Amino acid sequence: MHGLEQLLRWIHVFAGITWIGLLYFFNFVNGPFAGTLDADSKKKVVPELMPRALFWFRWGAAYTWITGVLLLGMIFYSQAGAFLGPPKAGKPPTIVMLLVTFLAVFLYDAIASSGIGKNVKALATIGFIFVAIDLYVMKNRADFDYRSYLIHVGAMFGTIMAFNVWFRIWPNQKKIITAVKNGEPPDAGVVAVAGARSRHNTYLSLPLIWAMLNSHADYFAGGNLGIPEQWAWTSMLVVILLGWHIIWQCYKRAGKVKGF
Numbered sequence: 001m002h003g004l005e006q007l008l009r010w011i012h013v014f015a016g017i018t019w020i021g022l023l024y025f026f027n028f029v030n031g032p033f034a035g036t037l038d039a040d041s042k043k044k045v046v047p048e049l050m051p052r053a054l055f056w057f058r059w060g061a062a063y064t065w066i067t068g069v070l071l072l073g074m075i076f077y078s079q080a081g082a083f084l085g086p087p088k089a090g091k092p093p094t095i096v097m098l099l100v101t102f103l104a105v106f107l108y109d110a111i112a113s114s115g116i117g118k119n120v121k122a123l124a125t126i127g128f129i130f131v132a133i134d135l136y137v138m139k140n141r142a143d144f145d146y147r148s149y150l151i152h153v154g155a156m157f158g159t160i161m162a163f164n165v166w167f168r169i170w171p172n173q174k175k176i177i178t179a180v181k182n183g184e185p186p187d188a189g190v191v192a193v194a195g196a197r198s199r200h201n202t203y204l205s206l207p208l209i210w211a212m213l214n215s216h217a218d219y220f221a222g223g224n225l226g227i228p229e230q231w232a233w234t235s236m237l238v239v240i241l242l243g244w245h246i247i248w249q250c251y252k253r254a255g256k257v258k259g260f
Contacts, residue, residue, distance in 0.1 A: 005074050012067035016212070019060030019165075020205050022053055027202045028254040036259075039183070047181040050173065058170050065162040072155060076148060093142040100134060101152045105163045112200065124203075124244070131156075131240065135233040146221035146232055147214055153236060154211025157204045164197040202251075206243030207236070 030053075037045060108127070116122050131153060138149040172194035179186040210217060222229030 001074065001078075005071065008067050008071050008074070012064060012071060015060050015063035015067060017060075018056055019064050020209070022057040022060065023198070023201055023205060024250075025053070026057070026198060028250055032254050032257065033259075042180050043183055047177055050177050054170060054173055058165050061162045061165040065158055068155060068158055072151065076151065093137075094144075097134070097138050097142045097144065097152065101156045102159055104130070104134075104156050105160045108160050109163065109168075112197070117196070120199075123200075128237070128240065132237055135236055139230070139233045146218060146229075149233055150211050150217065150236060151214050154208050154214075157208040157211070161201045161204055161208065164201050168197040169194050169201075203244050203247050206247055207240045210239045210243065211236075 030049075034042070034046075107130075111117055111126060112123060116126070134156070135149055135153060138144040138152060144152065172190045175190050176186040176194060220227065220232060220235035222232040227235060
């Protein structure tokens, strides 16, 4: 089992690098570059480049998510209470929070698809409040320890991101690529959805990477910097805000990088 765990970690990291690397390529490199192409150039470049890149992108997402779920099962669920907190392991509070982790994607999708989703600040505020409540309940009602609530927030973000890739970005990108190949302007609504969900994934990616570090990020698990263990869950909220700011700065910088 230990050897299988190491193998899954290896594949998980490889798939994650492939997925997130292409996510950053699309948002920080290809996006600004595509804006410099005329219609004829797009007709030649897009149908050749994007299907290739999106193949590795979507399958990187799939294998990252699948191996991540398998690792959760091996490390956190195979030994009841090992990391989920003995007092309530296997009892309603724990089970409810596990359901929230993997079903929150549908709440996110409903809000993101609504009028509220068009307001980025409103969507981010709602999401941040939801995560804060989620972390508080995991720590104080379901008795998750630091590693557990960290990785389950990461699993929630990863599930949302993988969902976006397969059910919102890829289907709409196929329509965009087909339109460009035929020399037609892509539907504005289709472009908006694909672009918005890709940006959502980009902002979620950095907090996700922090959560994936898990035991390597335990300096903030309590006892350091005056943070008591019972309030260590708030450190993830700080990481989310910091991660969002870093991504925002990357977007700003991406628009200023020019070719020769």
